[in-house]
Amino acid sequence: MDISQILNNYQHLLAKTDERCREILKNYSGHIRCKKGCAMCCCHISVFPIEAAVMRLAVNALPEAAADHIRKKARTALPQGACPLLEDGACLLYDSRPIICRTHGFPIFFIQDGKQRIDVCPLNFEGVSSLPGHAAIDLERLNQTLSLINRMFISNCVTSPLQERFTIAEIFICEPLTLNTSHFSLNKDG
Ligand code: SF4
Numbered sequence: 354m355d356i357s358q359i360l361n362n363y364q365h366l367l368a369k370t371d372e373r374c375r376e377i378l379k380n381y382s383g384h385i386r387c388k389k390g391c392a393m394c395c396c397h398i399s400v401f402p403i404e405a406a407v408m409r410l411a412v413n414a415l416p417e418a419a420a421d422h423i424r425k426k427a428r429t430a431l432p433q434g435a436c437p438l439l440e441d442g443a444c445l446l447y448d449s450r451p452i453i454c455r456t457h458g459f460p461i462f463f464i465q466d467g468k469q470r471i472d473v474c475p476l477n478f479e480g481v482s483s484l485p486g487h488a489a490i491d492l493e494r495l496n497q498t499l500s501l502i503n504r505m506f507i508s509n510c511v512t513s514p515l516q517e518r519f520t521i522a523e524i525f526i527c528e529p530l531t532l533n534t535s536h537f538s539l540n541k542d543g
C-alpha cells in the first residue's frame with residue numbers, strides 16, 4: 354500500500370470522527386459548551402507517528418513566518434504545560450488537529466475493569482447523570498482503527514527507527530523521518 358492510500362485512510366477516519374461529533378452536537382447542543390476561548394482540554398498531548406506526520410506536513414505548508422512561529426513555540430513548550438499550538442484560546446493548527454482533539458468535549462465510551470463507562474469534560478453535560486450509548490464516541494473502536502492505519506504507515510512508509518509517540522512539540526522540532534517515498538517529506542523545507 355502506498356503512502357497516498359494510507360493518508361487517504363487517515364483523512365477518511367478524521368472525516369468520520371468529525372461526522373460523529375457533528376451528530377452528537379446536533380442532538381445535544383444545549384449540553385455542550387465547547388467554544389473558542391475554552392481550552393482547559395488543550396494540554397501537551399502525544400500522538401501517533403501518522404498524526405505527527407500529517408501535522409508536520411500541515412505546518413510545512415504554512416507561510417514561513419507562521420510555521421516558524423509554531424516551531425519557536427514548540428522549542429519552549431513544557432512537557433506538563435499547555436499545548437504549544439494553543440494561542441489566545443484557539444488552536445493554531447485547527448484543521449489538522451489530531452483525532453483526540455476532535456473528540457474533546459464529547460462523551461467517550463470505553464471499557465474499564467470490565468465495566469462500560471462514559472466520560473465527558475466536566476464543563477459539558479452538567480447535571481446529566483446518565484447518557485445513552487449512542488450519545489458517545491466509541492473510543493476503543495476509534496483507537497483500534499487509528500492504530501491500524503498507524504501500523505500500515507510505519508511498515509510501508511517509514512525507513513528510519515521511530516519512537517512510538519510524539520509530543521506535539523516534538524512533531525515540529527525532531528529530526529525529519531526518513532520515508533520510503535519520493536513525493537512525501539517531513540523535512541522542515543519539505
Ligand atoms: S493540537 Fe490544537 S486542539 Fe489539540 S490540544 Fe493542541 S491546541 Fe488543543
Ligand code: SF4
Binds near residue numbers: 386388392393458
Ligand atoms: S472539552 Fe471542555 S475544556 Fe475543552 S473546549 Fe470543551 S468545554 Fe472547554
